[in-house]
Amino acid sequence: MLVCSCNFVTEKEIEAVVTELLDEDCWRVIVPGTVYNRMQKRGRCCGCFPNVIDIIVRTSEQYHINRDSTGAEFCDF
Numbered sequence: 001m002l003v004c005s006c007n008f009v010t011e012k013e014i015e016a017v018v019t020e021l022l023d024e025d026c027w028r029v030i031v032p033g034t035v036y037n038r039m040q041k042r043g044r045c046c047g048c049f050p051n052v053i054d055i056i057v058r059t060s061e062q063y064h065i066n067r068d069s070t071g072a073e074f075c076d077f
């Protein structure tokens, strides 16, 4: 699904970058700028950023569930 029409970025591409960033440091804070910078793109209208944030949160939660991170290490946003 296309998430960013300005840069033609799909949901799968964002999920892949978030996973790649978490593989480097699983507790880093990821914001849309982090993801777009990694893809060598940047926000133009930034209308997609709320959806990108939802994808980052969902992907990060799933990342930690899949890797048996302990519940004590989770925090709600």
Ligand code: FES
Pocket (backbone or CB within 6 Å): 003, 004, 005, 006, 007, 042, 043, 044, 045, 046, 047, 048, 049
């Ligand atoms: S829709 Fe993503 S920057 Fe415009």
